[in-house]
Amino acid sequence: MKLTVNLGADSYPIYIENNLLSRSASYIREIFSGRRIMIISDDHVYPLYGNKLTEQLSRDYDCRRLILPHGEATKDFQTLPAVYTALLEAKISRSDLIIALGGGVIGDLAGFAASSFLRGVKLIQIPTSLLAQVDSSVGGKVAVDLPQGKNLVGAFYQPALVLIDPLVLDTLDGRFIIDGMGEVIKYGCIKDAGLFRMLESHGSFAELKEELPAIIERCVDIKREVVEHDQFDTGERMLLNFGHTLGHTIEQYYHYGRESHGEAVAIGMYQITKLSEEQGLTVSGISERILAVLKSYGLPHECGLPMQELMGAILLDKKNLNNRLNVILLHDIGASFIHPTTADFFGQYGDAIL
Structure with missing residues (x-):
């Protein structure tokens, strides 16, 4: 294809x-x-x-x-x-x-x-x-x-x-199949509720194996479309960063030696959706659906750190400009949006354990 x-x-x-x-x-x-x-x-x-x-x-x-x-x-x-x-x-x-x-x-x-x-x-x-x-x-x-x-x-x-x-x-080592599934799940979350439902219904990578070329094609096609609309990451392409603001800080905190990228993004997707549900920005119950899918594919959902430990890295994030931070949230599965905020979006949860 x-x-x-x-x-x-x-x-x-x-x-x-x-x-x-x-x-x-x-x-x-x-x-x-x-x-x-x-x-x-x-x-x-x-x-x-x-x-x-x-x-x-x-x-x-x-x-x-x-x-x-x-x-x-x-x-x-x-x-x-x-x-x-x-x-x-x-x-x-x-x-x-x-x-x-x-x-x-x-x-x-x-x-x-x-x-x-x-x-x-x-x-x-x-x-x-x-x-x-x-x-x-x-x-x-x-x-x-x-x-x-x-x-x-x-x-x-x-x-x-x-x-x-x-x-x-x-x-590929099994852990890096799991790592990649973090990004596959991301695409379902941000742009394709049908893909997410398919991941929910299969429940393991072994069950997905025969459909893998089609799954790869769907994820690549989503990215192709987004990149064509916004090559230089000033608008719609930011949606591809769902889970990444927290994910990158977790990777950096452990000097890239504990969670892989996909694992860290998985934690970020679940944790930020929990926070956005608490603030009424996401439909109730979405974080639980994400959690169930993460567990099905062997991905983590928590890192055991208080938010305050991660704040230094969040403040250095390249998406944090003049103390303005665009975080990617979900209205619902398949419906993502850019939420302009500040680091206070995370800072108010300083004692929360992620």
Whole structure:
């Protein structure tokens, strides 16, 4: 199946097919006629899929690779010099190509390197985690982390092509299937009550397996539509941040070593919906429906911290401008909205344990 993100000169196709990785070179040839390719991956993903990709591409291109340690700690500003050095040593030019082969960490890091090296090198995303397939590989948000917070250095840089092979998820550690389900549930919450009801009715990832390509397509299509309306995150695209204000602060509090991104977002979705129900901004009972779905797919809903412990990170959140904070809330399942407020939205619950 093929989707197209229509952004004028920055438009690009997204292909979602089982076994797509084994045919990826033919898709890459359609959009790239240069000479050199740098594949950026990690030490978990490359041994599984990197050789297959490199063998295909080496027939037509001078193919190099950079294999980084797996995990969120790699998506750090301090990793960038090593990436730039590898690109220089490989003699990558502005007419060449960078391929991000991996999950969200590699996609974000390689994407930011592509956006900034020589002021921009063509980029292809080949996401290998559920989270990256349904969310982070599409839309052009690329970034690295600073010690003070997640994704604080970044850019909007659209890929030239996204290749999604759902079968690569068969080798994914179970925790990272759960991690990706956090973002799948988010899409049901913000834009698609039907998707949410389907998740409610199945109750486990194993039951969803046969429908996975269609689920990935639905999530990507929602994101495609949102990005086309608001490429630079000034309006409707903010809805994709549901659960993220709290989620990012939880990740940062534990130095990205306890909850994964999807797990932290799951906590954020449930906890912020509880708060918005208390304030009469969300229909009563929605947080309980979210809680039930999170439990069905093995996702957490609490982190055991008082709100006051997280307030410092919330105040540093890049969405907190001049003490004005846009938080994403739900009127109901499938009906999200932007709620302009301040950090006091959270501060009044300082003693509450999340």
